[in-house]
Amino acid sequence: DIQMTQSPSSLSASVGDRVTITCRASQSISTHLNWYQHKPGKAPKVLIYGTSSLQSGVPSRFSGSGSGTDFTLTISSLQPEDFATYYCQQSYTSPFTFGPGTRVDIK
């Protein structure tokens, strides 16, 4: 299975901050990388699919980049509703695997 890692595991930030989360795959996954936002008790929500495609309805402050093994999710200006846990997921090969998550807290 392809192993996914994320850094940092958690971060504290303020409203308006630029936030960057990194995801790394144990082998090349081309651009088959997706990002999800998860809040406690809620359904996870896809933000970005295929490394950089913004899911319909997701604010443009979210963006993704990368290829091969290294990927980034950027929130250009953190909003109050963005405090959540973020997961990356590879879909290059089955079984699809997820990163361990990055929790974004209020500073």
Next chain:
Amino acid sequence: QLQLQESGPGLVKPSETLSLTCTVSGGSISSGLYYWGWIRQPPGKGLEYIGSTYYSGNSFYNPSLKSRVTILVDTSKNQFSLKLSSVTAADTAVYYCARHVPEVAAGTDYFDYWGQGTLVTVSS
């Protein structure tokens, strides 16, 4: 707006079979455009992909669970289900159902609609 809702027992005894159902509303499982999948998250751990099914009944599973998992679809009820046999405490998790967008539709596979999840505890 598409909605998915998991249902089933919250407590299962060790060695028994875990059975969950996902009811889809606001769209048809039989549309043929999507797969329908299950993902789980043990307490304090990450997300684990279990498997997916197509409306025709064609299913594929995570090899780590393949010997114990069955995903079935009931188009007449617009539902799909998960059965996991011979459960142990390690199967305690929040179980999510989700719509699986295939690579042929979006250039990559991903899960675009999820249920809120249901906690299943394995304990005697």
